[in-house]
Amino acid sequence: MNHCFVDRDALPLSTWLEAFPQARVVRRDQLVLLPADEPVVLWVRQRSGEALDAAMPTAALAAWQLLVLLADEPDEEVVADALGRGASGCCNTHAAPEVLQQVALVVGNGGLWVGQSLLRRLVGGTSRALAARSERPPRVDWSTVLSEREVQVARLVAGGASNREVAEQLSITERTVKAHMSAIFEKLGLRDRLQLSLRINGVQV
Amino acid sequence: MNHCFVDRDALPLSTWLEAFPQARVVRRDQLVLLPADEPVVLWVRQRSGEALDAAMPTAALAAWQLLVLLADEPDEEVVADALGRGASGCCNTHAAPEVLQQVALVVGNGGLWVGQSLLRRLVGGTSRALAARSERPPRVDWSTVLSEREVQVARLVAGGASNREVAEQLSITERTVKAHMSAIFEKLGLRDRLQLSLRINGVQV
DNA sequence: ACAATAACTGTACTTTGGTTCAATAGCCGG
DNA sequence: CCGGCTATTGAACCAAAGTACAGTTATTGT
Numbered sequence: 344m345n346h347c348f349v350d351r352d353a354l355p356l357s358t359w360l361e362a363f364p365q366a367r368v369v370r371r372d373q374l375v376l377l378p379a380d381e382p383v384v385l386w387v388r389q390r391s392g393e394a395l396d397a398a399m400p401t402a403a404l405a406a407w408q409l410l411v412l413l414a415d416e417p418d419e420e421v422v423a424d425a426l427g428r429g430a431s432g433c434c435n436t437h438a439a440p441e442v443l444q445q446v447a448l449v450v451g452n453g454g455l456w457v458g459q460s461l462l463r464r465l466v467g468g469t470s471r472a473l474a475a476r477s478e479r480p481p482r483v484d485w486s487t488v489l490s491e492r493e494v495q496v497a498r499l500v501a502g503g504a505s506n507r508e509v510a511e512q513l514s515i516t517e518r519t520v521k522a523h524m525s526a527i528f529e530k531l532g533l534r535d536r537l538q539l540s541l542r543i544n545g546v547q548v
Numbered sequence: 549m550n551h552c553f554v555d556r557d558a559l560p561l562s563t564w565l566e567a568f569p570q571a572r573v574v575r576r577d578q579l580v581l582l583p584a585d586e587p588v589v590l591w592v593r594q595r596s597g598e599a600l601d602a603a604m605p606t607a608a609l610a611a612w613q614l615l616v617l618l619a620d621e622p623d624e625e626v627v628a629d630a631l632g633r634g635a636s637g638c639c640n641t642h643a644a645p646e647v648l649q650q651v652a653l654v655v656g657n658g659g660l661w662v663g664q665s666l667l668r669r670l671v672g673g674t675s676r677a678l679a680a681r682s683e684r685p686p687r688v689d690w691s692t693v694l695s696e697r698e699v700q701v702a703r704l705v706a707g708g709a710s711n712r713e714v715a716e717q718l719s720i721t722e723r724t725v726k727a728h729m730s731a732i733f734e735k736l737g738l739r740d741r742l743q744l745s746l747r748i749n750g751v752q753v
Numbered sequence: 754a755c756a757a758t759a760a761c762t763g764t765a766c767t768t769t770g771g772t773t774c775a776a777t778a779g780c781c782g783g
Numbered sequence: 784c785c786g787g788c789t790a791t792t793g794a795a796c797c798a799a800a801g802t803a804c805a806g807t808t809a810t811t812g813t
Contacts, residue, residue, distance in 0.1 A: 416691075416748065505740075515761070518761085519761050521801065537708050541745065710770090726770075729771075730772070740770075
């Protein structure tokens, strides 16, 4: 299976090429120039604020072309719209390489991939859901870098918990939570809890 | 893949251990103390008459933690609710070992197990799923609720920027950034920038 | 036995985040 | 024209986050 990333500019994210070193990267207006004789997954990026029309090709997809939407800001309506236009799936633009490979596996075998969190929204459920889980596995194995306790703290913080809430949850002092946080920042080279959240949830580097 | 059964008491059913002899069994309050360096499926039991809140963990799930609800009395609404809270599936508490293994296979590979009836509904098309969604308490669409400027601030903050960085980026005062943030929190009913990030990045519902 | 690591806590401090009082100015629809 | 919305900013303030320095306890490996 070949892979082709389609973006406004032909500037691939490093994660894309990590996932598929052989992948082609083209601008949107060059999409029609692709060779048409081989099966390919088109990874179409929709940037922040863009309408779906701007990203999705207007031409019909060939039978051997599979399309996955890479959304900078995933949104269930956009996903539903994309699926309605023939896309085989949707995931975050900044998803980790392993996730992209996983998506490719599912899509390549005729499946649909919409990401667990997004699918969950389609299914329904209460709007005030507390569970915060990314459909992406951690980008680096920070579980090996961090100690067991630090990972517990990091998990809670990444889910939106304050230091006090973490302290209550783990039955330790808020001071100790801070100590763990400082160690976490030091080890991972991060600045604050928001960046930690982005890292753990695989949203960003 | 490891398996951990979570119940009010740490008393596993025989079928559970038949399906996964290596499985761990813990009480609900011990959930956060689990080792964090290995992928695991959490089999959370909801006993008869219990609310979902009693069974489901309040803390955020890590990316490598998958959650399957074991319901003593499976109910379609409960299933939808559980999925909305981050579960990867739901089946009967007393399901046969082979069924549990089947569920584990699907869930472990990133799929959702929702049982035949609910699944059939989803296959019916996303449009119907969306229609069903619109009947429930509406989840505010942040990009339409916020003003244009607020959206700009929100995006930068969600990406990890500090107030000062946002101010520089938009050529305004840090004070103004704060004003926008307050308005954003008010409109979206959020507590701080970390929750805003989770909302915007689609990690949280 | 000893070094190293992890977990935990205290006091004190600086920085950042967020709110509460304001206030000024522009735009737009009724 | 005016009421409402938006953008902007100030000063002051409180709360939370994060750092610096210092210390105890337990465990583990050499």
